[in-house]
Amino acid sequence: MGNTNQSSNLYKINDIFYSIQAEGFLSGTPAIFIRFSNCNLRCDFCDTEFLSGIDMNISEILNNIENFQSKFIIFTGGEPLLQDTTELAKILSDKGYKLAVETNGMFKLQHDYFDWITVSPKNDKIKIDECDEVKCVIGIDEIPDSHGIKASHYYISPKNPTHNEDIGTESANFFDTNVAKYCYEYVKKHTKWKLTLQTNKIIGTL
Numbered sequence: 001m002g003n004t005n006q007s008s009n010l011y012k013i014n015d016i017f018y019s020i021q022a023e024g025f026l027s028g029t030p031a032i033f034i035r036f037s038n039c040n041l042r043c044d045f046c047d048t049e050f051l052s053g054i055d056m057n058i059s060e061i062l063n064n065i066e067n068f069q070s071k072f073i074i075f076t077g078g079e080p081l082l083q084d085t086t087e088l089a090k091i092l093s094d095k096g097y098k099l100a101v102e103t104n105g106m107f108k109l110q111h112d113y114f115d116w117i118t119v120s121p122k123n124d125k126i127k128i129d130e131c132d133e134v135k136c137v138i139g140i141d142e143i144p145d146s147h148g149i150k151a152s153h154y155y156i157s158p159k160n161p162t163h164n165e166d167i168g169t170e171s172a173n174f175f176d177t178n179v180a181k182y183c184y185e186y187v188k189k190h191t192k193w194k195l196t197l198q199t200n201k202i203i204g205t206l
């Protein structure tokens with residue numbers, strides 16, 4: 001893999017950490033998270049600080065993940081598809097990692113290396129027609145909209161109050177059972193949808 005070290009491609013990375021996938025079909029799966037910096041949106045319920053970050057080349061990213069037990073990597077953000085992930089994804093795939101991406105769906109997929117694609121649409125400017133799962137974040141009295149995206153699984157995730165000074169939201173970050181109960185009742189009446197809860201918020205992990 002001589003190319004790995006010679007690559008000059010830099011990625012702006014907010015964080016790399018090892019945890020479990022907290023939501024959706026793969027909930028509970030141990031995974032390495034590569035959180036890419038920045039997002040094209042500023043959702044008022046966003047629970048992620050995505051603005052900070054450092055430039056990392058592929059060798060540095062590989063050094064950060066090599067000691068984790070899992071061979072499953074989730075590209076998340078922010079919005080990971082703001083950056084061209086092709087070279088990094090190819091090298092990780094060649095090294096035997098399985099790759100997933102969590103995106104707002106407003107950018108086309110740049111390559112075919114993702115084994116699992118989650119789209120969490122925030123508006124109708126969607127550039128991805130098909131994925132593995134759609135996840136809509138909704139609050140009380142809101143209705144999920146998959147924007148015509150074909151998927152094997154459709155999830156709703158309760159919108160929780162957040163505290164994110166970087167993007168201007170001010171309430172406390174906690175799991176709101178009232179919203180979860182609204183979502184619970186919603187899926188019982190609209191069986192296309194399944195309920196997913198943010199395991200990390202419930203158990204207080206990353």
Ligand code: SF4
Nearest residue numbers: 039041042043046078
């Ligand atoms: S699209 Fe996702 S990462 Fe971007 S601001 Fe909205 S919730 Fe946050």
